[in-house]
């Protein structure tokens with residue numbers, strides 16, 4: 227077996243950690259001689275902050291690409307308000323607000339949602355984890371009967387705790403007592419934990435209490451920056 231150099235071993239370990247969303251990026255206090263076991267490389271090598279940033283960008287973009295449906299893989303931010311929101315999430319997920327994009331059908335809300343998450347990935351945050359669901363899919367994944375209890379519990383935990391949740395088409399699902407409870411659990415948890423959530427809806431903010439009830443709407447209004455997306459239905463004007 228050919229012995230592996232310390233540099234190669236470190237590069238492999240660092241890359242493997244990055245693929246799992248972890249970092250090993252604390253450089254030593256003083257540079258050690260090249261070839262020693264703790265050597266951190268110069269520009270473009272493990273230990274160089276720019277190298278680690280580039281690794282994070284690549285891993286995040288790879289995840290984004292995997293999660294994004296083909297129709298939206300070309301989506302890039304062009305809306306200043308959406309870009310500003312994405313930048314606030316990239317800067318610090320703990321302090322960023324959530325975002326509510328609202329407007330008529332076909333104006334580009336889902337496009338902007340994927341564009342925003344691409345911009346966040348492109349910034350190379352320390353951990354990029356994204357969950358995307360539509361409102362009807364959320365209920366269908368959690369409805370008893372379709373999936374076993376363990377599977378539903380894992381889905382619920384992911385929806386509650388994912389660092390970044392996109393909830394598309396809010397207000398398009400048929401509501402019942404059960405769905406109201408599920409949606410309340412998701413929104414209330416993300417509200418309490420201040421976890422960034424990007425919501426799209428055809429409903430104006432003032433209509434949300436009538437569609438989702440006062441308790442959910444009240445939380446949504448407080449936790450989100452709201453942007454109206456206007457224009458023609460792009461599906462009909464292409």
Ligand SMILES: Nc1ncnc2c1ncn2[C@@H]1O[C@H](COP(=O)(O)OP(=O)(O)OP(=O)(O)O)[C@@H](O)[C@H]1O
Nearest residue numbers: 297304330331332333334335336337338428460461
């Ligand atoms: N800025 C844009 N540049 C290029 N294509 C766009 C842009 N915005 C939207 N589109 C395209 O227009 C179509 C409609 O956009 P999208 O699906 O985002 O609309 P929507 O507002 O989410 O509609 P709905 O409310 O029905 O869900 C899609 O094919 C999308 O790829």
Ligand SMILES: [Mg+2]
Nearest residue numbers: 335336394426
């Ligand atoms: Mg949409």
